[in-house]
Amino acid sequence: MAESVELPSRLAILPFRNKVLLPGAVIRIRCTSSRSVKLVEQELWQREEKGLIGVLPVRDSDAGVASRTSISQGNGSGGRSVKASADVLGDSHKQGVKTQQERIQWHNRGVAARAIHLSRGVEKPSGRVTYIVILEGLCRFSVHEINEKGTYYVARISQLDMTKAELELAEQDPDIILLSRQFKATAIELISILEQKQKTAGRTKVLLDTVPVHRLADIFVASFEIGFEEQLSMLDSVDLKLRLSRATELVDRHLQSIRVAEKITQKVEGQLSKSQKEFLLRQQMRAIKEELGDDDDDEDDIAALERKMQSAGMPPNILKHAQRELRRLRKMQPQQPGYSSSRIYLDLLADLPWQKVSEEQEIDLKSAKERLDCDHYGLVKVKQRIIEYLAVRKLKPDARGPVLCFVGPPGVGKTSLASSIAAALNRKFIRISLGGVKDEADIRGHRRTYIGSMPGRLIEGLKRVGVSNPVMLLDEIDKTGSDVRGDPAAALLEVLDPEQNRTFNDHYLNVPFDLSKVIFVATANRIQPIPPPLLDRMEVIELPGYTPEEKLRIATKHLIPRVIDQHGLNSNFLQIPDAIVKLVIHGYTREAGVRNLERNLAALARAAAVKMAEQDCTIQVSRNIHPAETSLIDTRLADSAEVEMEVISLDASRHEMNDAVASLSVLVVDEATLEKVLGPPKFDDREAAERVSTPGVSVGLVWTSVGGDVQFVEATAIAGKGDLHLTGQLGDVIKESAQIALTWVRARAADLKLSANSEINFLENRDIHIHFPAGAIPKDGPSAGVTLVTSLVSLFSQRKVRADTAMTGEMTLRGLVLPVGGIKDKVLAAHHYGIKRVILPERNLKDLVEVPSAILAGMQILFAKRMEDVLEQAFEGGCPWRQYAKL
Numbered sequence: 023m024a025e026s027v028e029l030p031s032r033l034a035i036l037p038f039r040n041k042v043l044l045p046g047a048v049i050r051i052r053c054t055s056s057r058s059v060k061l062v063e064q065e066l067w068q069r070e071e072k073g074l075i076g077v078l079p080v081r082d083s084d085a086g087v088a089s090r091t092s093i094s095q096g097n098g099s100g101g102r103s104v105k106a107s108a109d110v111l112g113d114s115h116k117q118g119v120k121t122q123q124e125r126i127q128w129h130n131r132g133v134a135a136r137a138i139h140l141s142r143g144v145e146k147p148s149g150r151v152t153y154i155v156i157l158e159g160l161c162r163f164s165v166h167e168i169n170e171k172g173t174y175y176v177a178r179i180s181q182l183d184m185t186k187a188e189l190e191l192a193e194q195d196p197d198i199i200l201l202s203r204q205f206k207a208t209a210i211e212l213i214s215i216l217e218q219k220q221k222t223a224g225r226t227k228v229l230l231d232t233v234p235v236h237r238l239a240d241i242f243v244a245s246f247e248i249g250f251e252e253q254l255s256m257l258d259s260v261d262l263k264l265r266l267s268r269a270t271e272l273v274d275r276h277l278q279s280i281r282v283a284e285k286i287t288q289k290v291e292g293q294l295s296k297s298q299k300e301f302l303l304r305q306q307m308r309a310i311k312e313e314l315g316d317d318d319d320d321e322d323d324i325a326a327l328e329r330k331m332q333s334a335g336m337p338p339n340i341l342k343h344a345q346r347e348l349r350r351l352r353k354m355q356p357q358q359p360g361y362s363s364s365r366i367y368l369d370l371l372a373d374l375p376w377q378k379v380s381e382e383q384e385i386d387l388k389s390a391k392e393r394l395d396c397d398h399y400g401l402v403k404v405k406q407r408i409i410e411y412l413a414v415r416k417l418k419p420d421a422r423g424p425v426l427c428f429v430g431p432p433g434v435g436k437t438s439l440a441s442s443i444a445a446a447l448n449r450k451f452i453r454i455s456l457g458g459v460k461d462e463a464d465i466r467g468h469r470r471t472y473i474g475s476m477p478g479r480l481i482e483g484l485k486r487v488g489v490s491n492p493v494m495l496l497d498e499i500d501k502t503g504s505d506v507r508g509d510p511a512a513a514l515l516e517v518l519d520p521e522q523n524r525t526f527n528d529h530y531l532n533v534p535f536d537l538s539k540v541i542f543v544a545t546a547n548r549i550q551p552i553p554p555p556l557l558d559r560m561e562v563i564e565l566p567g568y569t570p571e572e573k574l575r576i577a578t579k580h581l582i583p584r585v586i587d588q589h590g591l592n593s594n595f596l597q598i599p600d601a602i603v604k605l606v607i608h609g610y611t612r613e614a615g616v617r618n619l620e621r622n623l624a625a626l627a628r629a630a631a632v633k634m635a636e637q638d639c640t641i642q643v644s645r646n647i648h649p650a651e652t653s654l655i656d657t658r659l660a661d662s663a664e665v666e667m668e669v670i671s672l673d674a675s676r677h678e679m680n681d682a683v684a685s686l687s688v689l690v691v692d693e694a695t696l697e698k699v700l701g702p703p704k705f706d707d708r709e710a711a712e713r714v715s716t717p718g719v720s721v722g723l724v725w726t727s728v729g730g731d732v733q734f735v736e737a738t739a740i741a742g743k744g745d746l747h748l749t750g751q752l753g754d755v756i757k758e759s760a761q762i763a764l765t766w767v768r769a770r771a772a773d774l775k776l777s778a779n780s781e782i783n784f785l786e787n788r789d790i791h792i793h794f795p796a797g798a799i800p801k802d803g804p805s806a807g808v809t810l811v812t813s814l815v816s817l818f819s820q821r822k823v824r825a826d827t828a829m830t831g832e833m834t835l836r837g838l839v840l841p842v843g844g845i846k847d848k849v850l851a852a853h854h855y856g857i858k859r860v861i862l863p864e865r866n867l868k869d870l871v872e873v874p875s876a877i878l879a880g881m882q883i884l885f886a887k888r889m890e891d892v893l894e895q896a897f898e899g900g901c902p903w904r905q906y907a908k909l
């Protein structure tokens with residue numbers, strides 16, 4: 023802190039352009055002009071003791087305003103002198119010496135300063151010397167005269183500040199005491215505001231206690247940015263009272279400006295949280311609206327959601343849970359993450375049919391039976407079982423009936439039977455497809471913590487159907503599989519168990535939902551893949567494939583009327599005779615159900631629709647034309663004579679239309695049309711004969727997920743070491759059957775007398791390759807056993823198997839033929855292929871009751887107990903082994 027100093031009478035003067043150094047303030051100046059460099063060099067740099075210089079404010083000449091204190095030029099010792107006086111400016115004008123420099127307007131008061139730090143630098147490459155000086159203001163002085171000493175100015179001055187004694191006296195003055203207090207109070211206020219902003223303010227507070235108030239006034243004013251004029255006025259305030267009151271005024275002004283700035287900042291911050299404010303206001307508005315019962319059109323959708331929740335009929339504890347979630351939602355903003363997921367969740371809760379049910383009418387068994395008969399041809403046993411099921415429900419509506427599971431090949435009417443049940447019960451019907459479901463979450467939903475979580479298919483289905491007591495068809499229940507994502511079948515156990523499904527817990531929903539009112543019906547193509555515990559909860563009803571005759575009936579009674587209707591036709595336009603339907607069944611479809619048949623019939627209906635549309639078009643073009651009648655048309659004709667324009671009177675046209683439609687020819691599908699629309703037949707009865715044209719090929723009957731089928735087995739021998747090669751996408755069971763077959767044939771090698779023309783030793787130097795054609799389709803199961811042996815024997819003996827014969831049956835190493843499943847479908851498949859002889863295991867005899875007698879009538883069914891029986895019947899002229907009797 024600057025102590026009181028005694029100033030010399032002359033001081034080197036550093037002009038301070040448009041700025042003021044006040045006592046107590048510290049400034050840093052970079053001196054680059056030759057004048058100031060010289061001054062610093064001579065007055066500060068080269069001096070041993072602490073040098074003092076005067077810092078004198080200088081007003082820019084073009085600032086224009088004549089200062090009340092200016093300095094005029096005059097001759098003094100050592101060069102031109104500048105005399106300071108209030109009216110010297112006028113003198114200077116008088117003298118007319120007005121160079122740019124001379125018009126410098128010196129202030130007549132300055133502050134003596136001491137250098138507290140000096141550093142010298144040399145600029146490269148000019149070599150110019152510069153100084154950086156840190157100066158501390160010490161005390162005010164007034165200028166009497168300025169001389170130019172060489173390159174810089176020197177002034178004759180007198181010190182202005184009070185002496186110590188004067189100060190002590192002044193401090194007793196009550197006015198000064200009051201002013202000091204006032205100043206300090208304002209200063210403290212400023213400091214406390216600054217303290218909140220910067221930590222440095224703490225140091226300023228110390229000044230208040232240690233520095234005399236007259237110095238404090240200067241220091242405070244110097245510490246903030248104020249205008250040059252105000253700085254000058256502070257510099258000019260030599261009188262202590264004046265200085266204190268001016269300083270108080272300036273500090274107060276600074277304080278106010280800080281406060282205003284703060285207010286503005288707060289306002290800006292307020293705008294930043296505007297969205298929060300808006301949210302609160304909206305809440306209040308909503309409350310007010312609710313209070314007023316004011317529900318206008320653009321009513322808030324959260325309120326709508328709440329109402330929906332209230333009316334959804336949720337159990338009280340679940341409603342509580344939903345309301346808690348809703349409260350959370352209300353506190354969120356729509357842009358906030360989690361808002362939309364919470365919203366969707368609540369929507370689901372509100373949409374679920376907690377109480378809503380389809381009104382169940384008294385079950386009318388007679389009309390239910392009629393309806394089933396009307397929708398489905400045949401299926402007598404199945405329909406009977408459904409009627410029994412309905413009868414039990416009629417007597418005991420809340421009875422936990424079994425879950426019916428329709429098992430059968432595609433297109434045999436499983437789905438449509440289930441929908442007929444729904445119709446008979448007057449309930450809504452919903453189909454949940456489970457084909458390919460491998461993730462347990464598909465049944466039970468994902469927990470809401472996962473991104474993109476969803477409810478399971480059951481809950482989603484219930485939301486869609488909108489009632490809690492629909493008939494729900496779990497379609498293709500055999501196609502679910504388990505992997506790392508869990509076992510959907512295990513989740514289905516809970517769904518189908520009447521004990522557990524009262525409180526079914528979907529992970530997404532996270533509250534129990536009562537599924538006990540749902541009537542579940544399942545469908546499957548095959549029983550085997552259904553896990554036993556699941557199968558145990560269901561009553562399996564098998565739907566075998568249809569015979570060609572049944573298909574014909576289904577086509578004429580159900581499919582043809584339906585496709586005709588679906589294509590906007592009627593029987594006046596399209597007729598498909600039975601013979602053609604039979605051709606479609608035999609030549610274009612080879613399936614257990616009727617789906618492809620329906621598709622082909624639909625193709626015929628489309629062709630008829632096109633034909634009808636074309637005829638319709640032709641009629642319009644060839645219609646008789648009447649001459650123009652209206653004046654308007656006359657004018658038009660006159661305007662453009664080359665345009666032929668005629669008007670058809672309305673009555674005449676309608677009449678003609680009717681005539682025309684009536685005259686449309688009916689499309690009676692014949693063989694030619696059939697081939698034109700569907701192409702040449704895809705299947706015929708000659709296939710088996712063509713394929714069994716070489717030794718080593720035999721025909722088997724198999725059962726697949728699409729029903730019964732005919733499977734050819736081809737065996738051939740190549741040079742090798744006696745290995746067995748198998749191809750055609752075979753499963754383990756069928757591979758093992760092939761191994762058994764080869765072993766069985768080789769075990770009887772000694773007795774095997776090959777046909778006279780065969781020299782090949784099949785036992786030692788030949789590899790056997792067995793292929794199952796249709797290599798893209800996976801095959802498995804034991805029932806190909808007898809077919810495999812037959813094809814090997816055919817190969818070894820080089821005798822052809824009868825082309826009209828197909829066989830099925832598992833066999834043991836001892837040569838016993840074991841019974842197999844799906845006999846009806848297998849016999850039907852043989853029938854489709856035009857196969858007339860079928861060899862079956864003897865113990866399958868009882869299964870033939872399922873096969874329509876019409877089919878059996880056209881076929882020869884042979885039974886085998888041992889493998890030798892099969893061989894005996896499969897080859898023309900009996901078993902090719904000479905010593906058959908010995909086997």
Ligand SMILES: Nc1ncnc2c1ncn2[C@@H]1O[C@H](COP(=O)(O)OP(=O)(O)OP(=O)(O)O)[C@@H](O)[C@H]1O
Nearest residue numbers: 397398399431432433434435436437438576580616
């Ligand atoms: N006995 C029948 N009487 C009348 N129409 C039938 C009969 N069987 C099947 N259909 C018809 O065949 C079409 C296919 O039936 P549906 O879809 O019910 O087969 P599905 O057995 O469920 O097949 P998938 O296993 O592929 O689901 C339907 O249009 C159905 O009406």
